[in-house]
Amino acid sequence: MTALQSNVLDIHTPQGREEAWRFTPLKRLAGMHDGSAITSLLNSLQPVQALPSGVSFDTVEADAFSPTDDAITQRIRAFSKTVQRLTISKNSEIAQPIHFSRSMRDLNSVEFARIQIVVEPHAKATVIFENSGDLRIGEDLEIQVGAGAHLTFISLQEWGASSIHAARHNAVVERDATFNSIIVTVGGSLVRLLPTVEFAGPGSSAELLGVYFATAGQFFEHRIFVDHLVPQAKSRVNYKGALAGQDAHTVWIGDVFIRAAAEGTDTYELNRNLLLSDGARADSVPNLEIETGEIVGAGHASTTGRFDDEQLFYLMSRGINSADARRLVVRGFFTEIVSQIKDQVIEDRIMARIDDELAKAGAING
Amino acid sequence: MSTLEIRGLKVSVTTENGDVEILKGVDLTIKSGETHAIMGPNGSGKSTLAYSIAGHPKYTITGGTVTLDGADVLEMSVDERAKAGLFLAMQYPVEVPGVSVSNFLRTAATALRGEAPKLREWVGEVKGAMEALKMDPSFASRNVNEGFSGGEKKRHEIMQLELLKPKIAILDETDSGLDVDALRVVSEGVNRAKENSNVGVLLITHYTRILKYIKPDFVHVFANGKIVEEGGPELADKLEAQGYEEYVNA
Numbered sequence: 209m210t211a212l213q214s215n216v217l218d219i220h221t222p223q224g225r226e227e228a229w230r231f232t233p234l235k236r237l238a239g240m241h242d243g244s245a246i247t248s249l250l251n252s253l254q255p256v257q258a259l260p261s262g263v264s265f266d267t268v269e270a271d272a273f274s275p276t277d278d279a280i281t282q283r284i285r286a287f288s289k290t291v292q293r294l295t296i297s298k299n300s301e302i303a304q305p306i307h308f309s310r311s312m313r314d315l316n317s318v319e320f321a322r323i324q325i326v327v328e329p330h331a332k333a334t335v336i337f338e339n340s341g342d343l344r345i346g347e348d349l350e351i352q353v354g355a356g357a358h359l360t361f362i363s364l365q366e367w368g369a370s371s372i373h374a375a376r377h378n379a380v381v382e383r384d385a386t387f388n389s390i391i392v393t394v395g396g397s398l399v400r401l402l403p404t405v406e407f408a409g410p411g412s413s414a415e416l417l418g419v420y421f422a423t424a425g426q427f428f429e430h431r432i433f434v435d436h437l438v439p440q441a442k443s444r445v446n447y448k449g450a451l452a453g454q455d456a457h458t459v460w461i462g463d464v465f466i467r468a469a470a471e472g473t474d475t476y477e478l479n480r481n482l483l484l485s486d487g488a489r490a491d492s493v494p495n496l497e498i499e500t501g502e503i504v505g506a507g508h509a510s511t512t513g514r515f516d517d518e519q520l521f522y523l524m525s526r527g528i529n530s531a532d533a534r535r536l537v538v539r540g541f542f543t544e545i546v547s548q549i550k551d552q553v554i555e556d557r558i559m560a561r562i563d564d565e566l567a568k569a570g571a572i573n574g
Numbered sequence: 575m576s577t578l579e580i581r582g583l584k585v586s587v588t589t590e591n592g593d594v595e596i597l598k599g600v601d602l603t604i605k606s607g608e609t610h611a612i613m614g615p616n617g618s619g620k621s622t623l624a625y626s627i628a629g630h631p632k633y634t635i636t637g638g639t640v641t642l643d644g645a646d647v648l649e650m651s652v653d654e655r656a657k658a659g660l661f662l663a664m665q666y667p668v669e670v671p672g673v674s675v676s677n678f679l680r681t682a683a684t685a686l687r688g689e690a691p692k693l694r695e696w697v698g699e700v701k702g703a704m705e706a707l708k709m710d711p712s713f714a715s716r717n718v719n720e721g722f723s724g725g726e727k728k729r730h731e732i733m734q735l736e737l738l739k740p741k742i743a744i745l746d747e748t749d750s751g752l753d754v755d756a757l758r759v760v761s762e763g764v765n766r767a768k769e770n771s772n773v774g775v776l777l778i779t780h781y782t783r784i785l786k787y788i789k790p791d792f793v794h795v796f797a798n799g800k801i802v803e804e805g806g807p808e809l810a811d812k813l814e815a816q817g818y819e820e821y822v823n824a
Contacts, residue, residue, distance in 0.1 A: 517631060522668040522718075525628050526682035526734065527656035536681065540672025540717070 219243070219282045228278070231459040231491055233427055236398045238318050238372050240280050240346045245318040247287050252319055252343060256307035262300030263333070268293050270324065273350045273380065278402060281376045284320040284348040291322045294335065298328040298354075305334040305362075305551065311341040315370055319345040325361070329354035329382075335361050336551075340395070342368035347375035353385040355409060360388045362549060366561060367396035376402040381441075383409025390549055391418035391447075393428045394561050404433040407441035407470075416445045417545045421562055422488070423569045424453030431461040432477070436470035445477035448545055450538060450562075451488035452571035462494040466506060474504035481512040482541055484534075484571035534572040535563060576643050576659060576741040576774065578604045578627075584637035585619075585626045596622040598799035599638065602776075604742055609768065609775040611785060611810065614796030615818040620778045621665060623796075624746040628662040629655050642742065657686060659741030663731040663748050670718040675730065676700065678718045679737060686738055703733045706766065708759050724751035732763035735773070742774045743767070749784035761787030782814045797821040
């Protein structure tokens with residue numbers, strides 16, 4: 209038996225009862241979790257424009273930066289030593305966002321993709337992944353934000369209706385570094401993302417923002433884990449979701465762990481869900497585990513509600529019809545986060561997609 | 575020339591203890607250019623009257639009619655009432671997160687006028703209305719009522735009155751929470767609307783002080799869900815001196 213095979217055999221196969229998998233419909237994962245998937249190295253992620261100086265994108269053989277207990281990520285690593293690695297060189301300040309896209313259609317196999325983003329010390333960049341088309345993809349994304357560096361990472365899931373996307377986005381944030389992420393999930397059959405942050409040096413900070421909108425039959429899970437391993441780190445999490453249509457299902461898990469060493473931690477996480485029709489289900493579970501009392505602040509909030517009748521009444525009392533009033537309220541709900549993308553073309557496209565999904569779901573004719 | 579006619583209006587709300595009748599037969603006619611003050615103690619049903627005419631879903635009409643130029647207002651949806659020419663300046667305007675004042679106003683004007691106002695003219699209109707109400711230009715980019723002070727909310731309501739040009743406007747305790755300066759600015763806005771578009775005004779208030787700035791043609795005393803006395807401006811002076819006691823205990 210080769211080492212590779214033995215690795216694969218060692219990987220635990222989720223059964224659905226485990227805490228990490230209890231919400232996920234395993235049957236819809238195309239076999240990514242149990243080793244039955246026919247996997248390929250598609251390298252579907254490609255830069256949209258020529259890369260500016262100070263930025264390189266290479267295919268290399270490399271080990272993972274750090275281990276993981278996520279079963280799909282373990283399978284991806286066992287499958288491939290090949291990594292697509294984006295490097296922002298030391299002290300480089302890249303003014304324009306660096307765009308990558310996936311836009312292929314391949315539903316015959318499962319792409320197992322390993323990607324690393326290395327932001328070297330004191331570099332600054334914005335990286336945008338635009339996912340469209342139809343793919344089945346398991347994605348292991350490892351991000352290193354070096355000392356004093358600054359990365360804004362935006363991942364857009366505007367997938368077609370058949371896509372399956374399971375990903376772990378793990379960011380290791382070094383001393384005095386800043387990691388901001390914006391996750392937008394508005395398309396796909398099943399999307400399961402694990403945005404995780406490990407603080408590796410004091411003075412580091414992370415802001416994790418997200419929006420998702422699930423319509424009939426879609427399953428979108430965002431399972432966040434922020435690990436405060438070191439003192440004086442700050443984290444903010446804010447995810448907003450809307451659901452409309454039969455069996456639309458979203459899951460938001462916000463795990464924040466403040467370890468004994470993490471004195472001076474400042475953290476707050478928030479999840480808000482808007483249920484726009486019957487038959488949809490939003491699970492929202494914030495978890496805060498605290499091993500030291502010497503912190504600046506730690507809090508969380510979670511709300512799930514329907515349209516606010518008073519808001520609709522106010523808008524309609526100014527002549528705005530019911531459908532337009534609902535559209536305005538939903539757009540307004542998402543604007544807080546979508547406007548942080550700071551790219552008008554993308555923001556308009558996301559809002560138009562949301563309008564479109566709303567209309568299709570019939571959620572504005574209440 | 576428009577006429578809002580309220581006849582025998584009865585309204586109830588559903589509470590934990592069953593349905594409670596709030597309005598017990600209200601008769602009132604308001605014509606273009608007229609200003610009617612409805613005065614009464616807290617809890618007498620003044621705001622219920624305002625919200626019922628505007629069509630708030632919380633209130634159930636159990637009797638009577640409301641017509642605007644003969645058209646049945648009670649059959650209309652909330653937005654249709656606005657399109658027919660009714661406007662309610664709310665006592666507690668609602669926050670709409672993520673929706674800017676400028677987007678909101680333009681959407682409302684487009685709905686009411688049946689077409690999007692020409693951008694250049696519209697920008698001028700909004701700017702003029704804001705200046706007249708002594709509002710900072712940055713106001714337009716803020717989210718509707720979010721983080722507004724009490725005075726800002728009321729100015730924003732009256733700005734809508736001036737921009738949307740209804741036939742009949744109901745002002746529900748527009749004076750509450752305003753200091754003297756803001757009260758004057760807001761009252762001037764109402765008077766401009768009266769002058770420019772001959773709007774009929776139903777001014778609901780607890781106190782007489784706003785009547786120093788907005789002169790009513792008629793004063794109605796409201797108690798226990800109906801109008802209990804009517805008169806001219808002199809009735810307000812009597813209320814100022816004697817309060818509502820004689821009506822409440824009647």
